[in-house]
Amino acid sequence: MNTQAHLNDALTDTSPLVYVVDDDASVREAIAGLLASVGVAVEPYASAVSLLHRLKTLESESAQLPNCLIVDVRMPGVGGLELQQVLTTSGVRVPIIFVTGHGDVEMTVQAMKAGARDFLSKPFRDQHLIDAVRSALMHDRADREAMHMQRDLRSRYESLTVREQKVFSLVARGLMNKQIASELNLSEITVKVHRRQLMTKMKAKSFAELVKMEERIQTSR
Known part of the structure; x- marks a missing residue:
């Protein structure tokens, strides 16, 4: 070449x-x-x-x-x-x-x-x-x-509501829906809805990818 x-x-x-x-x-x-x-x-x-x-x-x-x-x-x-x-x-x-x-x-x-x-x-x-x-x-x-990529990731994160950001953080910590519901005083159904919204807004293809995104967001702060 x-x-x-x-x-x-x-x-x-x-x-x-x-x-x-x-x-x-x-x-x-x-x-x-x-x-x-x-x-x-x-x-x-x-x-x-x-x-x-x-x-x-x-x-x-x-x-x-x-x-x-x-x-x-x-x-x-x-x-x-x-x-x-x-x-x-x-x-x-x-x-x-x-x-x-x-x-x-x-x-x-x-x-x-x-x-x-x-x-x-x-x-x-x-x-x-x-x-x-x-x-x-x-x-x-x-x-x-x-x-x-980092700016794009930050932009997606900022599109989340405050509650969605809280759910995001707890999901990344490995908490189950029932635990998150108890932590935030929500129903499990509501938590499930938020999780689906998280996956859509963050454009995550899997739970593992969502966790990695949260780690990158925290690291960039």
Whole structure:
């Protein structure tokens, strides 16, 4: 399978977008040209500050949000590791590939512990960067899908009435209809009705799936 086919496997419904942050214009242009050759759009930035200003203008669901960042570690003002910290603190979730001509073991460890996807030393081989971008795009797609599923699950849960939410919680704890009826001072028939409504509103295909949904909802709180 060629590189383009590999990258296509990592794409979402829209073409991927990579932000490149490097104070060296020749590096930005080289990376942009390389990624363009395999169908990846690039937005270049000369500093971390200019990138942060750009991100502030975007909505959380904007198609212009990056699927991956390629960031130089050492830049005037705000460096790559500082940028990573700012993004993490701000809740911006995007895979980061660090590139540097001054890398060392301590710096690499720090970046990877903070969640970096990869760390490449300049000069790097074109294929190494392409492979790193492909991996980052696949990670980003999986992460976005997971976030979408969690938002959808939360939306279903919020469609439940207060009583249905209480029944949901007790059902997930393994209580029988008779026990739930006693706990909530309801008839067993009413509890059965609520259970059917729960299955329908939550789009659960089985009791086991319903329990897993409740666990995911509690974990996300």
